[in-house]
Amino acid sequence: MVSNLARNAIDQLKETIKLKLLLYVGFPLLGAVLVLLLFIFLVIGLNQGIPSITETAKSKQEASQLGIDPELMKIYQEIAEKYGIPWEILAAAHQASGVAVSSTGGGTTNVNVSGQYGTEIAAASSKYGVDPNLIKAIIQQESGWKPTVVSSAGAVGLMQVMPFNCQSSGLDPRTTCREPAKNIMTGTKIISSYLKRVNGDLKLGLASYNGGPNRVSGLQKKYGQSYESIASYLPKETQNYVVKVTGYYAKYGGTTPIQGVDQRKSIEELAQKISDSKKTPAAGCLDQAKSQTKLNPDLACGLYGVKNDWAYVKQVESSSQTFKAISSPAPGEINSNMKYSGGRFPWPVNGRLTSKFGPRWGRNHNGLDIAAPIGTPIYAPADGVINISKANPGGFGWYVKIDHGGGFETLYGHMYPNTVTVKVGDRVKKGQKIAEVGNNGHSTGPHLHWEVHVHGKPVNPEPYLMK
Ligand SMILES: [Zn+2]
Structure with a gap:
């Protein structure tokens, strides 16, 4: 018990x-x-x-560990896209072909520039390989050497840098971007990249600086590669600009606007060769390709055509793996595969934030309101494809949406239809003007209503914007 x-x-x-x-x-x-x-x-x-910039910094670091200048990598990617070749194959093929050097050049050492802003001009010239006389000629035309000049379009400083270009370089168009040293550095970076796109052609480079690089390349596609063949289709302002700056450039004693374009030329020639032999492969090549490499036979024969040597193709195949592991889009940019890869958008318009994302008037305000005068240009903050452009009279007025790839879209509202310069299906480049600020639809004053969508859902755009 x-x-x-x-x-x-x-x-x-x-x-x-x-x-x-x-x-x-x-x-x-x-x-x-x-x-x-x-x-x-x-x-x-x-x-x-939330896109992180550390990813980009990391791949940049990897790129430099591999001995590839990030600028050079960008050139590979641009040309590869143009010729429809995977960029890592083009990069590997170029490095293996013996014509490549490890840097894009630029790097003119011991530049000595006399006169106003000599030190600043010398620094920019040596960094981007642009002839100091050209920097002087552009300053002469753009601002007459007055650093406080602001244009009606919002361009600032000695070299009249557009706000979106300031922002892409991490500068504030209202303050830091106007400082002579930073303004000259940014303006020089821009003219250098435009000149590289046109293989160092002075007139085409200047037309891009004044009229926009996309306008120039668009006209080239239609009317021919030379400046002369497109000149009459450019705005009068741009035509006059080219005449004036080339005049100043000659007066300052300039002859070669930029260094390091031979490299670009050699990559382009190689891409052309690969693309040609891809289209018309050598006899028996497609059969041999299957036993020689794991590459797509068309591409393998494209590469084989460069040196008629399978060892070269194999070398390219193996070293392309290393390139594939890295990609280095600049912050806020979309890489050539149209995948969003981190970074931050520059402001699509130069204005003042007047209303944030969040509850407003009993429902959610799905974007940011950025106030700016009617007619202020709106720029695509990243590459993409226009997938909507239509009227919504009771709401956004005329509005446009851009698909940036990788599930990212941006939306622009309250424009007047006659200011919208893009249509559905158009590919737009970062910095390209797409429309002007309006007061159309349900709007209480001129502003841009701007949304960022991730996988179809509006999100707070602020974390995606550069400060
Ligand atoms: Zn709004």
């Missing part, structure tokens, strides 16, 4: 201990695991939701 009672008591005690163990150890442990899971989930979610 007693022992039975005792046994019952012991059993009861055991039950209590089990319960207490569960209460004091089991549940808190479970709780801790859940909290940890939630934390991991949040960290991953945030990292994917």
